Amino acid sequence: MASSLSVVNSPASPHALGRTSWPGLIEAYRPYLPVTAATPVVTLLEGNTPLIPVPAVAQRVGKGVRVFVKYDGLNPTGSFKDRGMTLAISKAKEAGAFAVICASTGNTSAAAAAYARRGGMRAFVLIPDGYVALGKLAQALVYGAEVLAIKGNFDDAFSIVREMALSYPVTLVNSVNPYRLEGQKTSAFEIVDVLGDAPDWLCIPVGNAGNITAYWMGFCQYHQEGKCDRLPRMMGFQAAGAAPLISGKPVANPETLATAIRIGNPANWEKAIAVQQASQGQFTAVTDDEILEAYRLLASEEGIFCEPASASSVAGLLKVKDQVPSGATVVCVLTGNGLKDPDSAIKHCNNQFKPGIEPTLEAVVQMMGF
Numbered sequence: 001m002a003s004s005l006s007v008v009n010s011p012a013s014p015h016a017l018g019r020t021s022w023p024g025l026i027e028a029y030r031p032y033l034p035v036t037a038a039t040p041v042v043t044l045l046e047g048n049t050p051l052i053p054v055p056a057v058a059q060r061v062g063k064g065v066r067v068f069v070k071y072d073g074l075n076p077t078g079s080f081k082d083r084g085m086t087l088a089i090s091k092a093k094e095a096g097a098f099a100v101i102c103a104s105t106g107n108t109s110a111a112a113a114a115y116a117r118r119g120g121m122r123a124f125v126l127i128p129d130g131y132v133a134l135g136k137l138a139q140a141l142v143y144g145a146e147v148l149a150i151k152g153n154f155d156d157a158f159s160i161v162r163e164m165a166l167s168y169p170v171t172l173v174n175s176v177n178p179y180r181l182e183g184q185k186t187s188a189f190e191i192v193d194v195l196g197d198a199p200d201w202l203c204i205p206v207g208n209a210g211n212i213t214a215y216w217m218g219f220c221q222y223h224q225e226g227k228c229d230r231l232p233r234m235m236g237f238q239a240a241g242a243a244p245l246i247s248g249k250p251v252a253n254p255e256t257l258a259t260a261i262r263i264g265n266p267a268n269w270e271k272a273i274a275v276q277q278a279s280q281g282q283f284t285a286v287t288d289d290e291i292l293e294a295y296r297l298l299a300s301e302e303g304i305f306c307e308p309a310s311a312s313s314v315a316g317l318l319k320v321k322d323q324v325p326s327g328a329t330v331v332c333v334l335t336g337n338g339l340k341d342p343d344s345a346i347k348h349c350n351n352q353f354k355p356g357i358e359p360t361l362e363a364v365v366q367m368m369g370f
């Protein structure tokens, strides 16, 4: 990328060159990533998302436990998928691809569309008809993806794109693409860079189980490099209606309002089991009601709006809080932004606006109850 080369060669400050000091995660973590000087970096300056203390959650856990959320909903397209996509698309471009394809519950398609279009490629996305949150569908369309809604669920769409990529000139950018996980592992680096060590627990929503695998890769790599002394227990949470890793068998008709993790047959199943075993972690199911309770708690008491799937990490922590060691440091990953899913938000927030008020001071004062 010409601009980053000129930054390296120029004595001028990054700001003088019209760039923020954060260069995007490929430049920030270049030595840890499979890129070379020949890789064309396609970036929207993703990564560097905040690690926010959540005292109202911590108070419910008790025992002097510190709890933070890694708010990855603040990435450029509103989910952690951007971390994987900057690398997957850069490598696809390096390999000369002109089109990418993915199956998606929504966030992968938004990220694939944004990065592919920025890299000058076509993006084909297969989504389950009727099960993609409105904001995500809007993103894929506006970014210019070619969106195909199939009469099936994510798992059906995924088996089609997987086969497609074997026989047609399109690069698969689902999380079975190894570059996706390489990019996503940088979130673990950022957590260690801020905390000075790995947390005791990492709580994370699990759908296809790419992200839990990526975080573990990141923590292990940093551990090997001496950047952290410990490794976290990896605590994965699935929605009760889509919990194959807990039941031990694929779920034919997964159901949950947390559509981003509505997956019955995780693409990274074996990897996820390996992570759980290596980290002495655990998979736990949380109900939609528990997810919604955590979702409302995060928004109304912490000021953090995430999408329902993301809230499963906090719902899970609260569910298994008795197992948290006293004084532990816990990070819950908030994978996506609440604005992605305005329908769920309005339907489940236990709050309503008051319509039809006369435009007078008296009427407003009266409604306010003064």
Ligand SMILES: *Cc1c(COP(=O)(O)O)cnc(C)c1O
Binding pocket: 079, 080, 081, 107, 108, 175, 205, 206, 207, 208, 209, 210, 211, 212, 260, 261, 307, 309, 310, 335, 336, 337
């Ligand atoms: C993709 C996604 C997940 C699930 O991540 P996996 O890597 O498939 O386990 C969770 N939450 C959100 C918001 C997502 O977009």
